[in-house]
Amino acid sequence: MPAILTHDLFGRGVLEDATALLNLRTTAERDAFLLGNQGPDPLFYLVVDPLMHKWSPLGNALHDAAPAEVLLAMREAALRLEGRERSVARAYVAGFACHWLLDSTLHPLIYWWQNGLTSAGVEGLDESAGSRVHAEIERDFDEMVLFATTGRTVERWRPHERALAASRATLAAIDKLYFYATLWIFERAIDPRTFSTAVHEFRLVQRVFDSPSGRKRAVLSTAERLVCRERFSLVGSMSHRVRPEDTSDFDNRDHRPWENPFTHEVSTASFWDLYDGAHARALTTLDELLAPELDLDAARALTADLNFEGDPTPPGEKIAW
Template sequence: MPAILTHDFFARDVADRAKAELPLATLDEREAFLLGSQGPDPLFYITIYPLMAKWAKVGNLMHDERPARLLAAMREAVDRLSKREKDVGAAYLAGFSCHWLLDLTVHPFVNAWAYDLTHAGVPELGPEYDGKVHMEVERDLDETVLYRKTAKTIAEYRPFANTLRASREVLAIIDKIYFYAALWTYDRPIDPTTFSVSVGCYRTIMRLLYATRDPHRNAVAALERAITGSPYSTYGALSHRVRASASSEFDNAEHRAWTNPATGAVSRDSFEDLYERALDRAPAVASAVLSRDFDNDAARALTGNLNFEGAPAPSDAPLA
């Protein structure tokens, strides 16, 4: 998945481009839309809360399984909200659809980098470290997007202060959407506060990851490596650096050929090409999920049964 800032700025770009399709009339609606652009990712961070950690698996299910049914179920959940809540719920769903769109467009590109680097025969950089490399690539691109959009680094633009905003009332509305979507799509009756707790956990993690000084970041990463015995640090891979650059060594500005590990398809697209392609499609996707006739059939037509990885995931496939 692209990382938190890339998704946030993508949603802001969509909101600017699709004002007719997305009449975000209130602050709550705009914040719900931007929070929706983070998709199910907040669920991955609920693992830091032991009593709720088991629901992190629902994030994996949403990411990998039954994408068409998931979007249709979320749309149905929005329809069941009270009149007062529907506009906020719809804004969240529109943002969520943008997350799916950017993920399925960019994920194969990031996966290609991770696959190539971990299969290059470099000592202590084998396939078992694919996840760490994936995080590194996404973080590097995140830093680039931030500088391109704002001419700022994290020293001036704090990720934890500028993302994941939403009031308790907004989170309570989204909790309802998640409860019904998880039940109807995956037969998982999750805790009714799962999403709001996840967002709280994600906010905490973002604050802990924030470091503007390399010695601080390096010390924490070294401590993690010493404790885990791994040559690579998750903290180091996720923590944004102060990097004032509008380019990334992973952006493929040279348009070199790369191969989608899931399909074998070859492309020369750069990160910017993929970002713009998703942005061009986003207004139509948001409009589709908000239409009155958006049901299972419409969701299958929209998604092509492609999950957030850009891989086939039919609605009738058994859960992994």
């Protein structure tokens, strides 16, 4: 998953046109659209909740599942709601589709870097460190995108203050969306408070990770390595640094060849080529997703069966979680 800032800023870049296309009228609908741009990622943060952590694997399940089935189920779930809740849910689903679009476009590049770094023969930097390497790459992209698009760093653009805005009523509507969609996709009933709890935990973790000076990050990273007996810290990989640079070591701005680890296609695309390409497709994607005639075949054509990871996944494959 490109991380919190990349998704939030991508959504903000689409918001004006999406507002006109979707006729978003209220702050709640615009908040829902931007929150939707975080996709299923808030669910990962349920891991810190002792009562709700069992639902955290739903985040990976949605990332791995057939995208046509996921997007179609989310759309249909929104249509089952009424009045204000339907409008909020519809806006959220549109943002959720933007998350899928950016994830499926950028993830092959991210995984190419991750696989290369974890197989380079560096002691301790193997597949077991994959999640930390993944987070490091995405954190670097976050910092780059933030400075490139706003001219600011996390000193003046704090993730826990700028992203994840939503009222209780907005979250309650999205809770219903997830309940119905999960029931249809996986034939499992989740706790009705799953998504709203996940957002609260996501906000909490972002506040804990907030460390513009780097001092708290250093303390937490050291504690994590000691307690978990890990060489590399996940906190250290995810906590944003003050980095006033519009480039990243991973952006492939020199357009060198790289191989998509899922399709094995060779590309020279840079981060910004992929990001801008996703942006150019956003409105068409939303228009097709919300068209009344959308069915499974049309959803497959829309997504090209590329799941959130960028891995071809046709309908019918059961995801165990």
